[in-house]
Amino acid sequence: MLPFKTLIRTDKSLKLPVYQQIANRLIGLIQEGILKPGSFLPGSRVLALQLDLHRKTVIAAYEELISQDWLEAVPRKGMMVATNLPVIRPRSFRKVLQPYGEATAFSFHTPPAAPVMAPYPDASMPLVINDGFPDVRLAPLTDWVRECRSVIESARYHKLLMYGEAAGTTALRKEMVKYLSNTRGLNITADHVMITRGAQMAIYLAAAMIIKPGDYVIVGSPNYFFADLCFEQLGARLLRVPVDGEGIDVDVIETLCSQKKIRMLYLITHHHHPTTVTLSAARRMKLLEIIRKYKLPVIEDDYDYDFHYSSAPILPLASADHGGNVIYIGSFTKSLGLSIRIGFMIAPASFVAASAELRRLMDLRGDNLAEQALANLLADGTIARHLKKSNKIYRERRDLLCELLQQRLGKAVTFTPPAGGMAIWLRFSPKISLIKLAEKARGKGLRMSSGEQYHYGGKSVNGLRFGFASLNNRELRAAVAILESILDTAF
Amino acid sequence: MLPFKTLIRTDKSLKLPVYQQIANRLIGLIQEGILKPGSFLPGSRVLALQLDLHRKTVIAAYEELISQDWLEAVPRKGMMVATNLPVIRPRSFRKVLQPYGEATAFSFHTPPAAPVMAPYPDASMPLVINDGFPDVRLAPLTDWVRECRSVIESARYHKLLMYGEAAGTTALRKEMVKYLSNTRGLNITADHVMITRGAQMAIYLAAAMIIKPGDYVIVGSPNYFFADLCFEQLGARLLRVPVDGEGIDVDVIETLCSQKKIRMLYLITHHHHPTTVTLSAARRMKLLEIIRKYKLPVIEDDYDYDFHYSSAPILPLASADHGGNVIYIGSFTKSLGLSIRIGFMIAPASFVAASAELRRLMDLRGDNLAEQALANLLADGTIARHLKKSNKIYRERRDLLCELLQQRLGKAVTFTPPAGGMAIWLRFSPKISLIKLAEKARGKGLRMSSGEQYHYGGKSVNGLRFGFASLNNRELRAAVAILESILDTAF
Structure with missing residues (x-):
């Protein structure tokens, strides 16, 4: 018999269960040719004694290897290394494997150049x-993982995970209706809610649905750079309107609307990026009139509404009489610790339905598991x-x-x-x-x-x-x- | 003193910790006006006795409420309900909250109509x-949740989660290099790997980088419908080439290339959708010649490579001498149980870099936590x-x-x-x-x-x-x- 005590070392402090450690090592021994096809392994009792482990652990390892076709259980003889090893070697049709290089043989469209982004930290740069x-050290990530586990332990999780709508998981869209009504006074149903990957996908989707190359789009001066780039990528011509201490200059917007066909207005109503200014209530009133008068489609990006410290936030344009012109955008990404990217877009139902079709072409749909977990965290008050x-x-x-x-x-x-x-x-x-x-x-x-x-x-x-x-x-x-x-x- | 025993009920069988249940109920009592601002709560020892709980639980509830500004600890007097309650009521600037309706006031682009999708199950339809x-009941979701937890418990997780590259988490891109070399013979470095949301985002990204409105694109007849729709959305004119028992008809592709400027070829090399046919080795050889001769950009969609039962899969075109023309696409979505949507695109480094720029405009980047968890599952052999x-x-x-x-x-x-x-x-x-x-x-x-x-x-x-x-x-x-x-x- 082979010196298994030397050949197989296990470590209980590792995350990987011990039986899988044994199974992996046995696969290694088979692949290295130390265990030959057709040879027999010791009985589970014998191997358990040698390795100083419980017999059940060895049995579990053997069962794993049988299920993977490395071993065959031969009646009255024991565990045999399979003679027909389950090693899949792809069929080659060319001798030389060609390396990928730097350049393509064809030309392609380069997106508009992005600015140098927020710096990356490294170990030497604390x-x-x-x-x-946000400070992801504060994020409710443990709660989030707990909810994920609870979802996958539930009886019907496989149906939840297998099928999903491009507009978002039903449970989350319903929770969003309550949440946005409580926090922002939005008067909506689930049909007005589209779940997206962060606010950025909502901006991209809404803009792609509205803009055609050559269209005029009004943005702030300055403005959130990834919104600018997104509109430019879609072919828009940007008209920049100054942002002062009360927010974007609404009178300039009106003048522009009276002069030429403006296809869309993008604005950030709380804590404008980069200036942090909040659009005043008086300007919101004036803007609503302009929006209705010119039937001006508006993307209201309110990404940071949930983080407000002095006095109270102001209700969004989307909660008022905008005449079906406002697409309202927000995000949970900053609450969930940045890595779990879930945002939303609120729009007339027909716009949501068409956006869902477009989203299917981009990435089919969101992660149902993450969306369901967020729905649970909204419902049990964790997010609040x-x-x-x-x-x-x-x-x-x-x-x-x-x-x-x-x-x-x-x-x-x-x-x-x-x-x-x-x-x-x-x-x-x-x-x-x-x-x-x-x-x-x-x-x-x-x-x-x-x-x-x-x-x-x-x-x-x-x-x-x-x-x-x-x-x-x-x-x-x-x-x-x-x-x-x-x-x-x-x- | 109020009858707290009646007012506060706790349930240890709930997921929510008992101290949070107490805290939530106390917030409710404050909001309902039963506990008035400025009034005092019983000491933790007294309340614990009344509720038949450990004193530490009550202290934890009080601390939670202090951290949320509902209570103030007054020295020598105890816990006082805050006089300045932390209720944020948004400032309204319009009396009437306007409901969202069905229609927009403006017109928008409708994406090409998608086919009726795979049916949704419901409780009555088992x-x-x-x-x-795939069967998500077989997916390693428990392992995945375990890895997520292990990532967020690691010392440097906050740096990992806060910063990330649009092309994907570094650890995952490195694991992909090993994985694709072992399983598919691809000769690449991490610079050739772009992590995407499923194969669908890889198709959308690659096509958006290559196609301009009016371009001719060759697809199979029949073909995967979401690829067709994606190319049509980008303005392509589709040329359909028959798929027979050996895969797409390569001779017809050559004829088309000799007749007009073909901008792109999309093909599925294993288990073509919908016909399940695998492109034969002989046709792959012929196709490589055509690709090189016409410098024809190719999207090789190999979404189901990992699931092959009869004999062995054939190496992808991407592993052979394609002259920098092949964009190779695959997915882990079917291994991870459908809800966790992670796919990949392999391409020349310059193409990957530009695709990452475009992806930033669409949704900034992937979920670093999910990507890191998958990297760990690849490294420890769970995926294999x-x-x-x-x-x-x-x-x-x-x-x-x-x-x-x-x-x-x-x-x-x-x-x-x-x-x-x-x-x-x-x-x-x-x-x-x-x-x-x-x-x-x-x-x-x-x-x-x-x-x-x-x-x-x-x-x-x-x-x-x-x-x-x-x-x-x-x-x-x-x-x-x-x-x-x-x-x-x-x-």
Whole structure:
């Protein structure tokens, strides 16, 4: 008999069950030719003794190998290594396997160039100032995994997982109706809800349904860069309307509408990206009139509505008399810890139905399991609790960062404390080069943007979004201290 | 003191922890006005006694409420209901909340009409013949949830979840290189791998990068309907080339290439949809010559490569000397139980980089958590074990269904047993109306397609794909018995 005690080592501290460790090792021994086809393995009792394991564990390993066709149970003789091994070798029709290279033999369309994105952290770079991400350390991920497990342990999960609608899982769409009514006063049914992959897919879908190449689309100046790029990819011509302290300039929108056929308006009603400004109630009133008068399709991107700290958020345009012109967009991605990307689009039912058809061509549908888990977390109040907790923490972080910036970098920067969201829009005095600042910060273990992604139409703003939500008090102090030390010496 | 024993009921059998149940109920009492702002709650010891719970549970509930601003801990006096309650009421700027309706005020583009999809099951309809779905009861979903938990319990998970690349999680792209080399002989690096949401997103992305409105695209006749629709949505003119027992007719492709500028060829090399035919080695050789000669961009959709039962699969075109023209597409969706939609596209590095830019505009990126979990399952062999097991089971189901169809429905149907995949392409004799058959089956608790989705260019084929993989032996027998009883009496 082979020295199995030496050949098979198991480790109970590993995640992989011991019987699978044994099975894997036996497959290895067969593949290496140490166990020959047609040879017999020791009985489970004997092998268990040798390996100092319970006999049931060895039996489980043997059963696994039988189910995979590596072993055959021969009556009265025991476990035989299969003579017809289940090794699938694909049939080759060419001797040489050709490597893939850098270039295609054909030309292809290059999408509009994206700006340099939020910096990536690495092990040696513990501190990152991002564009306004949540703190995923606060996200209810354990609850989410618990719900996933509970779904797949339920009796009818296989029907839930096998079939699904492109507009989203029914249970989630129904929960969304309650949630959006409670938080935003939206008067809708499940037919008005389309579940998407984050707010970004909702923007892409809605825009692709509306825009044709050459169409005029109004956006803010400045504006969220991925929305701009998305509209440009679809062939739109962008008309930029200034954003001031009350939000986008509604009078300029009206003038543009009176001058030419405007196909669509994109706006961010709370905590505008990048400026963090919230559109005032007075401008919302005025805008509703314009929308109705010109039958102007509007994408109302309200991605950060759930994170508001000063006073209260304002009801969306979508809750008012917009005459069937407003497509309302939001997201749970920032509540669920960024990796689980679930957003939504609220629109007239016929628009939702057609968007679902388009979405099927893009990726068939969402992940039913994740959508069902989110529905459960909405229903049992986990999301509401999480939002309340994180709003409190983010408000404190915002206040701390405002204080630190004022006290430590007051001469170099200007900003208005945002009423919500996850970032401060920070403008630097003209004599400070953000490229130089970011480079020096990197040398001190702090990664930050050098601001290029906020240059719109080539116009430099010498500013960046300082995301405060993902940094705790210690990290905020450390980041500002690094910036202070550089500004004191280098400029 | 209020009668808390009556007011607060807890249930240990619920999923929600008891302390959260208490906290939720107290919030309810505050919101209902039963607990007034400024009033005091009993001490934790007193309340614990009343509720017959451990004191720690009550303390946890109180702490939860403090963190949510519902309570304030007043030194030496105890827990006070906050005077400034954390209820956010959005500011309204219009009295009337307007309901969303059916119609938009503006016109929009309607995507090409999709065929009636695989039928949805409901509680009263236990049996479904689908288009070729896997059996999600076999999927390694418990392993997947375990990996998700293990990722979010790891020390650096927050960096992993917060930042990610549009082309996919690095760990998964690296695992894909090994996996595709082992199973398909692909000679690639991580730069050639783009992770997508299922094969469908890979098809959409690749096609959107290549096709311009008016371009000629060659597809099979018949062909996978969602690929057809996707190309039509992008403005392509489809040229249909017959598919026979050896796959798509390569000579016809060559003739077309010599006659006009063909922009792209889409083909399914294993278990073609809907016919289940595998493209022969001889035709692959011939096709490679054509591809190189005409620099013809090819989407090689090999979505079902991992499920092959008779002999061995054939190496993909992508592994041979295609001259940088082949975009290779596959999927893990069928291994992971359909709901977790992860697919991939293999292409020259420059094409992958540009596709990642386009994908960012569509939905920013994939779910890092799901991608990392899949990487772990590939690395520890779980996916390979699952494939081996399910291939064995699916082969048995295919063989059983072929036998049942031959014995029970032999006069009414014709088919060729497929070498792999998850469905049999079943053609009915002309005198049988599939619409009538499906309707009668429905009355007997069996849902099935009436075949319209397989009509291509208006041409009826009087056939359907009989998905065998998701039905166990008992279910296969039951489904065929119902069909037999209808065919015996109704036709």
